[in-house]
Amino acid sequence: MKTNRKLRDNLSKTFVYALGSVGLLILGMIIFYVVSTGITLVRWETIIGDSRTISTDIYLDDGAGSYILTDEIDENIIYSEIWGIGLVNATNKAGYPIIEIAYIHPESPLVRPFDRNTVDENGVHPQVDLKVGTAIEKALFNNNTIISLARDQASGMVAKLNQATSITSMSVQIVGGGIRGSIIATLYTIVFTLILAIPIGVSTAVYFNEIATTSWFSKAIKNMVDMLTGVPSIVYGMLGAAIFVPLLNNTIQTQGGSILSGSLTMVVILLPTIIKSTEEALKIIPNELRQGSLALGANQTQTIFKVVLPNATPGILTGVLLGIGRIMGESAALIFAVGAAISDNIILSERATTLAVHIWVIMGGDSPNFELAAAIAIIILSVVFVINLIVKIIAKRLQKNMNWS
């Protein structure tokens, strides 16, 4: 009997350890894959950069100078000291050989050249940020007297650059792949959603927990709120597309989905979460506090606003933070309600993508961009991680605070 029992004990332990390590391994592999694929793109340029690749012509007013190389650069890069720019041979996504800017001296005028093809409201050509990775298709120097094409390769173009005294025109492709627009759209969505969801959700919870008497009706509503937390978000997305999008189209003349209609949809998605967490926070407030307040001649409103809600704030905040996480991670509902058009110029009443939807867009189509998708995933994961950390800290504080006498 005894050996049998020991054997069984060991067997079940092995079983638990084996399955446990499989679980950990799977989760670890996912994190590893995402981080190893995307980490090179988690850079400042990605975060603040435009999404769209721009083809344009640039020119300079300044002439050549002398920009002595101080940084260490790759040996493949061919450097032009008088213009402060380093070029390299590369291939584009379609596999054709191109000349790429691989280094720009920080003092070089080529950091911010003028854009010949656009004109701002004052009638002047605006300056554009030239960045590493920009492809040069054609270059004209010294009033069109020197011409350099892609077939010159990096060495040939740098040789011509070194003879040039002015850059008349350069056809460039400034690569996009930035996510600034989606970050701003995500922030807007968070702000507008919370502005609406917090007061509505908190008021609803306060009504059911503090004011309404317990009846079958209020119980039914509470159960329904519980159920709503489990509804797939794509159903809410349909609701957004069917109600909020036409509503905004007809009232404030938006065209199709917009950040506003997305925010309204997110409000509906978040309400159950916020109501629930507020209710939990209200439940743990000891009744003695409410009675103490009422016994001092405070009315119910004063009791709610001066005693109950201040003490429920940490719990409400927990719900709000979880809500922010939910907004950042939501994709299905927002594809319907905001539309899936990556934009660099974020306007509330127009289409955009949140970060999660941005992933969905770039992973669609013929050539899914795994690197950028993983980079965005890393950013979302980090934010959600920080949010969870804050929630844990608040929950701990809450426990400490409520332990009186």
Add this chain to the structure above:
Amino acid sequence: MNQVNNKNKPVFSLKDINLFYGDFQAIKNITMDINYNEVTAFIGPSGCGKSTFIRILNRMNDLITTCKVTGEVLYEDKNAYDKNFDVIELRSKVGMVFQKPNPFPMSIYDNIAYGPRCQGIKDKEALDTIVENALKKAALWDEVADRLKKSAMSLSGGQQQRLCIARTIAMEPEVILMDEPTSALDPIATQKIEDLIIELKQDFTIVIVTHNMQQAARISDKTAFFLLGELVEMDDTNKIFNHPKHEKTEQYITGRFG
């Protein structure tokens, strides 16, 4: 705070009070007067209805939806259960101290200023005066004068209970109801509260529910003995403890049951 001139006049006059929780009758046909500037003690075994009864006086039972009160409760000759009677006004005139100290999780100062602020007093100097006077009357000023901005949660249990008394005093009530105010406290803290009650008798009418018969004997002028929702006997404390009229009262105070 009408002293002397109100001596031996009732602040509360209750007649034929019945109280029901749903179908259960918790208070049966009680009639009693509670006089100005006296300490009235309610004693009786657990479940006898004394805590329920004291909550009739400031209508705290209103919070329980199944609770129904019949009979006449006259507070200063006005029917406290009348439809037009302002219950908020009643509670600011009839303060209450609970069994468990229940300071709000805010500063000592804010705890005391809470009631007056709810009444609309915003003037900083007026509030300062109210807070100082209330704490002095509750014999807590010397202990907390230098840390009024600290959280009330940092006080000891006995200090918290005196803070709750101070909070009630700050409203300048006519009556202070105390529902077993010392049952959660140690003997030294209890002693301080008892001293305080005797002190407060000068200015306030006090009704106290207590499990502790010695406490009732020590601090009260009148004692009411409750049993199973009924008022068995109410008289001067001396008489109750020395010559109880009723057999049950004698059995209870001599410790034969309860």
